[in-house]
Amino acid sequence: MKGIQEDIKSGNFQPAYLLYGEESYLKRQYAQKLRQALADAEDIMNVTVYEGKNINPGEIIDLAETLPFFAARRLIVIEDSKIFKSSCEELAEYMKHIADTACFVFVEEEVDKRSKMYKAVKQAGRVVEFARQKDDVLTRWILSRLKQENKKITQREMQLFLEKTGNDMENIEKELEKVLCYTLGREVITREDLEAVCVAQTTGKIFEMVDKIAEKKLRQALELYYDLLALKEPPMRILFLIARQFQILLQVKELGNKGFDPKSIASKAGIRDFAVRKNLAQAKRFSERQLWEAVTDCVEAEEDVKTGNLNDRMAVELLIVKFASP
Numbered sequence: 001m002k003g004i005q006e007d008i009k010s011g012n013f014q015p016a017y018l019l020y021g022e023e024s025y026l027k028r029q030y031a032q033k034l035r036q037a038l039a040d041a042e043d044i045m046n047v048t049v050y051e052g053k054n055i056n057p058g059e060i061i062d063l064a065e066t067l068p069f070f071a072a073r074r075l076i077v078i079e080d081s082k083i084f085k086s087s088c089e090e091l092a093e094y095m096k097h098i099a100d101t102a103c104f105v106f107v108e109e110e111v112d113k114r115s116k117m118y119k120a121v122k123q124a125g126r127v128v129e130f131a132r133q134k135d136d137v138l139t140r141w142i143l144s145r146l147k148q149e150n151k152k153i154t155q156r157e158m159q160l161f162l163e164k165t166g167n168d169m170e171n172i173e174k175e176l177e178k179v180l181c182y183t184l185g186r187e188v189i190t191r192e193d194l195e196a197v198c199v200a201q202t203t204g205k206i207f208e209m210v211d212k213i214a215e216k217k218l219r220q221a222l223e224l225y226y227d228l229l230a231l232k233e234p235p236m237r238i239l240f241l242i243a244r245q246f247q248i249l250l251q252v253k254e255l256g257n258k259g260f261d262p263k264s265i266a267s268k269a270g271i272r273d274f275a276v277r278k279n280l281a282q283a284k285r286f287s288e289r290q291l292w293e294a295v296t297d298c299v300e301a302e303e304d305v306k307t308g309n310l311n312d313r314m315a316v317e318l319l320i321v322k323f324a325s326p
Contacts, residue, residue, distance in 0.1 A: 003126050004030055008037045013073075014125030016095060016104040018118070020084070020111045021130035025169035030128070031077070031107050038075045038103055045069040049077045057090040064094070064102035077105045084111035084118050095120035132167045135272050141169070142176065146189075149180055153189040159274045160191060164198040167272065175199070202233055206241040207282070209320070210249070214285035218324040225320055235312035236305065242319070243298035250291040252276070253283040294323060 007013050017034060019027050039047045046068045050060065060076060068074040083091065084106070095117070098104065104125075111118050121127060133141075139158060146153060153161070161179075165172045178197045183189055200208075205224055212221035228238055251269040260268065262276040271279060283291070301319050304310040310318070 001026070001030065001128060001130075004034065004128060007126070008033060011037075013038060013103055015098040015102070016106070016121045016125035018084070018106045018108065018111070018121045018125070018127045019130060020106075020108040020128075022109070022132055023130040023169060024109075025173060026133075027107060027130040030130070031105060034105050035075065035077065038073060038105075039071065043071060046071045046073070047075045047077070049079065050081065051079045053080075053082050055081050055083070057088060057094075060091065061094050064104070065099050068101050072101070074099075074102050075105065076102060077107070079107040080109065081106070082108070084108050084115050086115070088117050092116035092120040095124045098124060133169065135162060135167070135274060138162065138167060138169070138172065142172065145176060150187060151180065151183065151189055152187055157189060157191055157194060160194050161198065162272075162274065163204060164194065164200045166201040166203060171201070202228065202231075202237075203241060206238070206245055207278075210242065210245050211282060213320060213324040214282060216324055216326045218321065218326070221320050221324040222317070225316065229313070235316045236302070239298060239301060239305075239312070239316050239319070242316070243295060243302075246291055246294040246298065248279060249283040249286060250288065250295060252279045253286070253288055253291060256280055256283070290323075297322065 004017070019031055021027060035047070048063060055078065060078070064074065064076060066074065092115075095104075104121075106121065113119075118127070139162075142158065142161070143153075161175070162172075165175045175198050179189060179193060182197045183193050205228055209221050209224040212218075212224065225238065229235070248269055248271060252265055252271075255265045255268055262280075263273065265271075265280070266273045266276045269276075269279075286294070297319055301310070301315040305312045305315050
């Protein structure tokens with residue numbers, strides 16, 4: 001990201017940029033910054049945007065070789081083309097000798113670093129990955145937004161907000177806007193405000209469901225499952241998230257038993273710093289044997305669905321009943 005900022009500041013641009021990764025919000029922001037820096041906002045003659053898989057490499061190369069119309073360069077933006085996960089030899093070869101008056105900006109979610117296109121763009125210009133941001137970065141970003149609106153929030157409420165929103169900046173921005181509107185005329189954001197307007201993400205509901213399973217509260221666990229189904233969450237995705245939560249609990253429990261501190265557990269288990277204590281508390285409600293059994297049963301449930309022994313909705317329901325029954 002710093003590289004892009006330096007290029008924009010100096011005006012010395014690369015022939016090609018590849019912006020990729022899970023963090024859509026930042027990726028979109030930097031793609032927009034590049035577009036604004038590389039071409040005038042009203043220039044529609046020299047800016048071309050391609051979207052989707054069905055792109056024509058020959059057409060794109062011809063366009064890149066065409067001199068810009070009363071401008072310094074021709075900007076070609078290619079989004080979600082999937083060409084960094086498949087073969088596109090013609091365009092990959094062209095990356096070795098891009099016309100001096102052309103600039104490419106590729107915006108993708110996933111890439112294969114072994115692909116010819118990835119290697120070619122990396123050689124020709126700049127490749128930037130936009131990964132999910134860590135909690136401390138998200139916290140600073142949220143606080144800066146709140147400061148602009150003269151709002152205040154405590155650390156505890158900040159943690160609750162991030163628990164509900166997850167670490168997707170696009171979702172955080174959307175939920176933050178709701179909170180700001182809801183607290184119009186008030187300075188301090190409270191827990192009640194967050195509970196009133198923030199929508200918990202699926203992973204949060206899964207965590208709560210596993211809590212109810214651990215507490216042997218079958219009715220509440222099933223209610224949460226039916227809530228997720230009502231929100232059009234596919235049963236197999238719910239099964240995957242339940243299995244993932246049990247795997248996290250198993251890792252957290254094993255690491256905790258070995259004496260690792262919360263920060264080390266977060267790093268090794270791949271979870272967010274503030275979530276460690278909650279996961280440790282949840283893990284205490286299960287023995288290691290129970291967690292191993294839960295993970296194994298999730299795998300078996302997936303196999304039952306794939307082999308046609310059970311339908312997906314029933315497979316997940318039986319799993320919940322087994323572990324949540326008193």
